[in-house]
Structure formats: C-alpha cells, structure tokens
C-alpha cells in the first residue's frame with residue numbers, strides 16, 4: 001500500500017490554498033491518485049488562534065477571524081481589516097516570545113542562528129522545540145496510519161524551518177518523505193543550492209510532478225479538483241483558487257530574470273473548467289502566471305465571467321493591454337485587480353534590462369486599469385546596476401503623474417540572482433558579482449555585486465526610498481492604503497477607497 005498525501009509546511013499566508021500543493025494534488029487526482037492536501041500552514045494558524053491562544057490568555061482572535069471570513073459586506077473595509085490583522089499579529093508576536101530568537105508573522109518564520117543555514121535548520125528540527133512542534137505532534141497523532149508517503153510542497157524560504165522539522169518527524173514515524181516544489185527547483189537552478197537541500201531531505205523531486213506517476217506528459221496537462229484532508233477554512237471572504245494559464249513567461253527577455261530557462265506552455269482551459277466544476281461556488285481565481293498573457297486571457301474572459309466571482313493576477317504593463325476595449329472587458333468580466341510590474345519611470349533603465357515596455361505605456365495601462373474600475377497594485381524596483389539619482393527621480397515623477405490611479409504599491413530593492421543573463425554578462429553592465437561570507441552551508445538565491453564606477457545603487461536606492469520616496473505627499477497615501485498582511489489576495493477583496 002502506498003497512500004500519498006500532499007503537505008504544505010508553515011508559514012504561508014493562510015488566505016488561499018497554496019498553489020504548488022493544489023496543482024500537485026489536482027494533477028494526481030486527474031490521474032486517479034488520491035493524495036489529500038494537508039495545509040499545515042492553515043492548520044498551524046487555526047490551532048494557534050483558535051485552540052492554543054484562548055488557553056494562554058492571549059487576545060481573543062475569534063472576532064478577527066470571523067471578520068476575515070465573513071466581513072458582512074461585499075468587500076473588506078481597509079480600516080477594520082488593519083485592526084483585525086493587528087490582533088492576529090500581536091498574538092503571533094506574544095507566542096513567538098516563548099521561542100527565543102524566533103520571529104513569526106502571518107507570512108514569515110525566521111529561526112535563530114545563521115539565516116538559511118542547513119546545519120542550523122537540522123539541529124533546530126531535531127531539538128523538537130520550535131514554534132511548530134506542539135501543533136505538529138497533534139497533527140501527527142491525528143493522521144497516524146492514513147498515508148505512507150508524504151509529498152512536501154515547498155514554495156518559499158518562510159516554509160523551510162518547518163519543512164525540515166516535519167520531514168524529520170514523518171520519517172521518525174516511518175513515513176516516506178519526498179520534497180519538491182518551486183523552491184527546490186529554484187535552488188537547483190542556482191547551481192549549488194540543491195546539494196545543501198539534500199543535507200536536509202533524503203528524497204528531492206525536481207520535475208513537475210510526473211516522476212510520481214511515471215507518465216511522460218506535462219503534469220499540468222490534466223488537473224481536476226483535489227481532495228482536502230480537512231474542510232476548506234481559509235482566512236478569506238471568498239474561496240480563492242490558484243490557476244496558471246501558462247507556465248514560463250510570454251516575454252522571457254528581462255536580463256535579471258532567474259526563470260528564463262523555464263519552457264513556455266499554455267495550460268488547456270479545460271483544466272480550469274474542470275477545477276471550477278469540482279470546487280466551491282463563486283470562487284475568485286488567482287491567476288498565478290509570471291505575466292498574464294493578453295491573448296489567452298481575452299479568450300478566457302467568458303469562462304471567468306460565468307463561473308467565478310472575480311479574478312486577479314500579475315501583468316507586464318505592455319502596449320497590447322491597451323487594445324481597444326480589452327481592459328474594460330476585463331473589468332466587466334470580474335477582474336478585481338491587476339498587479340503591474342511598472343518597475344521604473346526611467347526609459348533608460350527599462351531598455352537596458354530588456355523590460356519591453358516604456359514608462360509612458362506603463363502609465364497608460366495603469367490609468368486605464370484604474371479608469372475601468374479595477375484595483376491597481378503597482379510594483380516598483382529600485383537599485384538596478386547603473387541606476388542614478390535622476391532615474392529614481394523619474395520613477396517618483398511617474399508616480400506623481402499617476403496620482404489618484406494607484407491603489408497599492410510594492411517597493412523593492414534589486415537583488416542580483418545567482419543565475420541570470422545579467423550575472424553572466426556582468427562586465428557589460430559595469431558590475432562584478434561577488435561572494436557572501438565563506439559559510440558554505442547557507443542557502444542563497446542572490447549574490448552581492450560591486451559597481452566598477454564605485455557607486456552602490458542598492459544602498460543609494462534604500463536611502464532614496466527612506467528619505468525622499470516614502471515621505472513624498474503623493475506616495476504617502478498609497479503606502480498607507482497598502483495592507484501589510486494578507487497582501488494580494490485580500491487587496492483584491494478590499495473596498496476601493498477614493499484616491500486623492
């Protein structure tokens with residue numbers, strides 16, 4: 001007997017089923033293999049807020065969870081949302097104090113010791129004294145004898161400490177464990193990370209899932225609604241279903257993209273139809289594509305309009321979104337929010353790194369998204385090699401021109417991926433990739449770099465963001481409206497405030 005289960009370790013924000021686990025269990029289900037999803041991130045938070053916290057005298061989390069699940073209106077009220085998230089976060093903070101050196105939030109877990117050191121992760125797992133241990137023991141007791149092979153799905157570094165611990169506990173209980181998912185593949189792509197991961201996990205699968213079934217077809221060619229080990233009780237006002245229209249990227253040219261080797265495939269719409277038929281009524285679809293492809297989404301709009309209560313996803317703000325009536329049709333079909341990777345207001349920066357659109361086009365797309373009634377979540381990236389103060393000011397000018405059009409904003413500072421075309425052609429871009437300290441057992445996705453002209457664009461960007469950008473009167477209201485917790489999923493379900 002080889003009964004399987006798909007396991008998602010904490011911490012992942014518990015607002016929707018984790019995409020990797022959902023796709024894996026859905027692909028197995030479509031091939032006649034039942035592998036129930038055990039979302040231990042959702043399970044951990046539910047245990048902490050509903051079972052553990054009351055007995056320890058922490059703040060009462062029930063009204064907060066009730067609000068997140070049933071806000072009593074079509075959309076969340078941003079002020080109420082902020083205050084209920086504050087309650088949950090304060091309980092997490094108090095709970096984490098019992099575990100010296102640990103930091104816990106609704107989307108992250110950081111253990112004591114050297115960050116992402118596999119040796120430290122293993123010794124923490126074996127010590128049995130992490131914030132997850134008590135919950136894991138209760139869960140292990142519950143699932144005893146129900147499966148023989150756990151497939152651990154890993155997507156984020158925030159899951160790694162708990163993943164090492166749960167793999168260790170399952171193997172101690174005589175259950176076979178295989179670890180896979182996008183984090184394992186991304187570490188493999190760095191060229192050395194996978195060897196380190198192997199020191200934490202006995203079996204690692206790097207393919208799309210087909211090694212489990214022995215079939216040769218792409219795994220996502222067949223998906224149907226999977227089985228859940230427990231009721232679907234995510235902290236969200238509507239059920240959210242993750243789905244990719246494509247794998248890889250339609251553009252595939254950005255020089256600092258670590259995913260350029262991923263093959264581009266489009267996923268048959270029959271899969272989405274099947275998922276929607278098997279799942280809850282009126283879900284919101286989270287399109288998890290690297291960049292939503294314009295032609296494909298246009299074909300899918302009738303299906304989304306008829307079978308969902310909305311959808312959202314990430315778009316490159318390129319010219320073909322401005323096609324006559326398209327964004328308006330998106331809004332009419334239920335598109336709640338477009339996340340747009342505008343990145344920079346400097347044409348020089350966008351051209352140098354092969355972004356494939358201009359700031360003017362990005363501005364027009366963002367304006368039309370807003371005018372069509374959809375929410376805008378704009379991503380900006382500072383600190384690229386060669387970025388000057390003038391480039392940063394151009395980004396600020398772009399945001400000022402978009403006053404009243406941006407609902408939410410994400411600011412980040414560039415990291416140089418271990419493997420990407422920019423790293424390979426570093427000298428052409430005036431940089432020299434370096435190495436971090438000599439600790440060989442630390443998992444890393446990025447490298448430090450130095451600029452040949454002596455500038456330090458990352459440091460300059462941080463200062464600019466802190467001293468100029470964040471305090472600009474046209475930026476402040478957008479940052480204030482951007483929720484800190486339950487980001488993209490809940491932003492799409494948030495009441496749209498009047499923008500100034």
Ligand code: SF4
Nearest residue numbers: 249252253254257290
């Ligand atoms: S749009 Fe994103 S996924 Fe596509 S090439 Fe650029 S960085 Fe990579």
